[in-house]
Amino acid sequence: MSSVALRKQHIEKVKADIIEAAIEEFGEHGYYGARVQAIADRAGVPKANLLYHFGDKHSLYLNILQATLRRWNSALDTLSEHDDPKKALSGYVALKLQLVFEQPVATRLFAMEVLRGAPSIQGYLKMELKPWLRERVAVLHRWIELGKIQPIDPQVLIFMIWASTQHYAEYVSQIEALTETSPELDEITEALTCLVLNAVGLYGTK
Amino acid sequence: MSSVALRKQHIEKVKADIIEAAIEEFGEHGYYGARVQAIADRAGVPKANLLYHFGDKHSLYLNILQATLRRWNSALDTLSEHDDPKKALSGYVALKLQLVFEQPVATRLFAMEVLRGAPSIQGYLKMELKPWLRERVAVLHRWIELGKIQPIDPQVLIFMIWASTQHYAEYVSQIEALTETSPELDEITEALTCLVLNAVGLYGTK
DNA sequence: GTCTATAGAGTGATAGAC
DNA sequence: GTCTATCACTCTATAGAC
Incomplete structure (x- = not known):
């Protein structure tokens, strides 16, 4: 060289x-x-x-x-119509939680940017995340029409998944003050997946 | 005078x-x-x-x-064992969302404090919020034992409710970039309540 | 108690030697 | 490209007249 x-x-x-x-x-x-x-x-x-x-x-x-956004985009390209809803949703929750646990500081960085009013990521939000959200909402609507999941509000569900997963990085200092032991990725993944699947009416159809 | x-x-x-x-x-x-x-x-x-x-x-x-914390504490003293789970949970979600919509700036203020590592609210977290959480977790466990709700992880459920409600203040700039119309309190309350009730297996028992 | 003017500390950014 | 020394500015906090 x-x-x-x-x-x-x-x-x-x-x-x-x-x-x-x-x-x-x-x-x-x-x-x-x-x-x-x-x-x-x-x-x-x-x-x-x-x-x-x-x-x-x-x-x-x-x-x-x-x-940071480039790293995340490459990982979160999931949830398509032809997937099995249960597999797709639990896979998405698990993947999102994994990213949050692997990159807690970057997750908090993103949170702070949004809290400031997201002045520096408008392009990303409108050009990349917005189409992504629209497509996933459409997929969830399709699943509802086909009777594969209960008739819930798809957008509220996705926001719930985002918020609930990111919570474990954003609120880690609160969680540490409230609990004795640090949360384990595996336990949270299982518990949260269960809640999300219940939320769309897929409980017990393992 | x-x-x-x-x-x-x-x-x-x-x-x-x-x-x-x-x-x-x-x-x-x-x-x-x-x-x-x-x-x-x-x-x-x-x-x-x-x-x-x-x-x-x-x-x-x-x-x-x-x-800010004083204002919130006076409002959030809810969820007791003898309440009807469905009523108690949907009431709590509705109340939390109402606070978030009424005081979005204070909600973001709190979020920023936690993101900084919560240096100035350790007393509140350990002396007030921690006992509150422990009691509510106990109540949820009781409900599970009595078969009133599905066997979910109570703490993960409460964190999910916190995160999902606060999301509408903390991520308002992202939500505005992603959606055309501002979210309405009533619609979010109904949709999120439905998700939470589903999550604990109370769907359809209106 | 209220206010103006300013001190004092810390920060982002740059000039210029190497 | 790398680095030291320093500038120019901003912000918190205070001194002191009223």
Whole structure:
């Protein structure tokens, strides 16, 4: 490998380190609470280098938001009409919970962005998540028409699944204060899947 | 009324105005994003007066957090063993949703505090919410033993209700980006109540 | 108690040597 | 590209007149 390529690789490594550090810092303290100096320290680079590579704090923030959404989009492409409702729903719940447990800080980062009014992810919400939601709502409606699930409100169901899964990252500090033992992914997955399947009238048809 | 009493009343009015303004500002921008100057402007008082009455930014923040929790505690004292499960659960969901719709900014304020790691409400969580949760979990267990509801995980159910209701304040900006019409309290209440009752196996026993 | 003016600390961003 | 030193600005908090 040439010297030029090695140098290029090194820069990419540094940038990746900065992105990871930034996700942590922004995810722990929010946009305003995050300190550029703290991100640089976490990544082990001088603050000036960070700003050299990413321009400014806000550009870095946009960068890590998009990096996070890109990771999630590749994983959540599920729930189609021809699937078995029970399999599809429990699979979706399990997958979502797995992502939440694997990336709690990124989950909280996303939550903070939405709490701020989602100013930096309007494009993602309208161009990607909105079509995704419309299609899944349509699938659920089809399942209701075919009598495969009970006549519930599909959109409220999906919001319920989103909220209930993300809760285990967003409210982890509350959960830790309320319970003695940390929640286990397997237990939550089983309990929540049961609730969701009950909710659409699929109980007992294992 | 004496001149002294009038003056005292005026001060209380000013303090109340500041608290309302602070809930708005902190709820919209978070602790670090909130500006003392902006709170003073909203309340219509000079910044120095605000700091004279409340000491500093952090004391003001603690004050409004407690004011918010006090309001909620008086409303959420429900769900007892001898209630009818169906009535109790649907009543609780409806009440929680009503609070969320009435006080969306305060709901987001609370969410941000928890996302920060809940440093300022440990007392509330451990001394008030924890006992409340333990008692309700016990009630739900009793109902399960008596065969009144399906054998679900009570804690996961309560977290689901919390998350699903609060979602309509916390994720309002996402919901607005995803849907054309703003969600109506009545519709959400009916749809979510249906899901929750299904989840515990009370469907169709109206 | 109320207000203006300002101090003091911390932050994002940059200049310029290497 | 990397780094040190520093600027310019913002924000909290206070001093002191009224």
